[in-house]
Amino acid sequence: MQNLGPHRGYHASEDDLSAYLDGELGPRQAKRLERHLRECGTCQRELAELRATRLLLRGVPQRPVPRSFLLPASVADARRRQRAWNAGFVVLRGAAVAVSLALVVLLSGNALLRRGLLPVPGQAGQTAAATALEEPLAVQSQAAAAEEIMPTPSSAVLAAGAQDEQGVLARARAVLPSATAAMEAASLGENAEAAQELAAAEEPTQVRGSPLDHEGPLTALVQEPRPAQPTADGVDGVFSAAAKVGDSDGLTATPNTYGAVPETGVTLELTPMVTALASTPEPTPTSTPAATEPELDVEPLAAEPLVRPTAGDEAPSGLVAAVAPTVAASAEAGEASSASAQEQVPVVPVATPIDTWQQGFHAATGVLVGVLLMVVAGLVWTDHMRRR
C-alpha cells in the first residue's frame, strides 16, 4: 500500500482496493484506505469500477449440468486393481532402490579393494601360509649364496667331484669368484635352482663335447682319478679344463687367469683329461680365432668354449678382459636357466583372495544388474497399468 494519508499524489494499490472490496484487508489498513478514499477521487473511481466488475461477474448465471457425472459401480473394481498396481509399484520401487544401493556398495567396495583401501577378506591367513611355504626356499637360497660368496679351493673341488648338476654350477662359480659374484648380483639366489635346471638341460652338450665317455667330463674326472702329472703348461691345462667346465655349464668364458693361481691342485688333476681331450680329433664344424691359439694344447676343444668372438680374439692374454663377457654370459645363462625352470616345473595356479574376490565381484555385479533391469522393467509396466 502506498501513502494512504492525505492525498499528496499517491494512490492506493490495486491489491489493497481489491482486498478492501472483498473485506480481506486488515482493520487498520481498511481505516487508512477509507481516509484516503475520502480525499482521492482517482482511487474512488477505481474502486467503483472494480466493484462494478465484480457485480457483473457475480451476476453471471449458473449453467445447468448437461448430464450426470455419477460414477458407475465398475470404478470400484478398477480402484481395487489400481490399488494392487500401486502396491506393486511401491514394492518394485523399494526393490529398485535396494538393488541400486547394493550395486553402489559393491562397486565402491571393489574400487576400494583395487586401491588397497580395504583389506581383502581372508587375505591375512593365506599370506601367512604363503610366507611359511616360502621360508625353506629362502633358506636354500641363502645357503647357496653363502657358498658362492666364500669360494674356497676345497669347496670347489668338492663341488667339482659331485655327480649332480648342482656341483657343476658351484664349481664353475668357485673357479671364477668375481664372475659368480657378479652373477649373484644379477640373479641373486634364485639362480641356484635355475642353474641346476640349466645344467640338467645342457647335459647332452657336455656329453657331445667330451671324448672320454658318455658320462660327462666332470663325472669322468671323479670316477677316474688320475695321478697328478705336472705339466709345463699348467696354466694352459687349467684354462682348458676350466674352459671345458665353462662350456659344459654354459658359462663360456669362466676359464681365465683367476682359476690358474688358487687352484693349482685342481689344475693338476684336470690336466690328463685335457690332454686326452686334446688328443682326440674334435669335429668342430666352426673355427674361431681362439682355436688357432698356438699356446693351447686343447686347441680343438678350446674352440668350443671360446667361441665368443670378443674374448676369443685375445686369449689367453686377453682372458682377463674376457671377464666382462663372462658376466654377461652368466646373466644370460641365469635368465635362460630361469626360463628353462619355468618350462620344466609345473606351475600350479593358486587362486589368491583378490582373484576370488574379483570373480565373486563380477558374478554379483552381473546378477545385480540383471535384477535391476528386471525391476525397472517391472516399474515401468506397473506404472503404466496403475495409470490406466
Add this chain to the structure above:
Amino acid sequence: MDELEVISAAQKGDVDAFNQLVVAYQQLAYNVAYRMLGDDDRAMDATQEAFLRGYRAIDTFHGGSFKAWILRITTNACYDVLRSTKRRRTTPIDDLVDDDEHSGILEDDQETPEQHVQRLDLDEVIQAALATLPEDQRTVVILSDIHGLNYGEIAAATNVSLGTVKSRLSRARAKMRSYLLDHRELLPGGLRLFDDTIET
C-alpha cells in the same frame, strides 16, 4: 449422514457414498470447468475426469474443505485439458465462445425474451473477458467473483498462499475491468451499471 461420514464411506470404496458427493458438487465443478475452458464438451470431460480422479484419490483427503479439495482436482483437470488442447487445436477460445449458440444457461420461466437475450450477451462477454486472462488469474477470479469462495478456500483450491491469491485476484479484476469498459456497448445495461457505480 453428514459430509464427513459420506467421505469416510467413500474412502472405504463405497461408490454410492462418493456419488452423493458428486451430486452435491457437480454443478459447481462443471461451471468452474466451463468458465475455465469456455467449451461445454471439454467442460464435461474435465468434470467427469475430476470426479474419477477424486474417487481414486479420496484416500488422500485428510480433512478440511471438501469443496476446495474437489475444486482443486477440477482445476487441475482443466489445466490438463488446456495443455492438451494447445497441442492440438489452433482455434482460439474466443471463437469457441462465439460459436456457442445453444447456451445451456438455466432458463427462467418468468424471464422475458429480451431479458434472455441480454443474459446471453452478458454470458458471452464475460466468457470472452475471462478468455483474455492467464490461467492462474482466470481460476482465481472465477472462484472468487463468480462462485463466491473466500481467499482461504481459493488458496486451498489453487494450492497457493493468501498473498498470491490477493495479487492474482487484483490483477485479474483490473484486466476484467479494462476489458468490460472497452466493450461496455456489449453489456446489457453495463454502461449504465458502470456509470451508476462511478456516480455513486
